[in-house]
Amino acid sequence: MNITIRDIQIRVANHMIKPNLTTNNSTIQSIVMQMNMGEGKTSVILPMLCVSLSSSNSSLVRIIVLKFLFPTNHQSLRYKLGGLLNRRIFPC
Numbered sequence: 001m002n003i004t005i006r007d008i009q010i011r012v013a014n015h016m017i018k019p020n021l022t023t024n025n026s027t028i029q030s031i032v033m034q035m036n037m038g039e040g041k042t043s044v045i046l047p048m049l050c051v052s053l054s055s056s057n058s059s060l061v062r063i064i065v066l067k068f069l070f071p072t073n074h075q076s077l078r079y080k081l082g083g084l085l086n087r088r089i090f091p092c
Contacts, residue, residue: 013048047080
């Protein structure tokens with residue numbers, strides 16, 4: 001599988017992994033970002049986030065998607081994370 005990761009995808013993934021935001025001397029733990037359709041959210045950024053956030057053996061990453069998007073997302077993640085990176089994918 002050949003994959004091209006664009007600069008904006010790397011920046012978005014890095015920003016979501018390590019947000020450098022502070023407000024009133026407190027660090028922000030959660031972040032929400034919006035991207036347009038076709039910018040690689042499901043196929044590129046989401047697998048990068050999953051691998052990074054589950055790098056320690058004690059971490060579990062949970063992805064919540066709309067019911068009608070589940071088959072496509074599950075197949076994509078199973079191929080990318082399960083096949084290429086040897087990560088187990090459990091549908092719920």
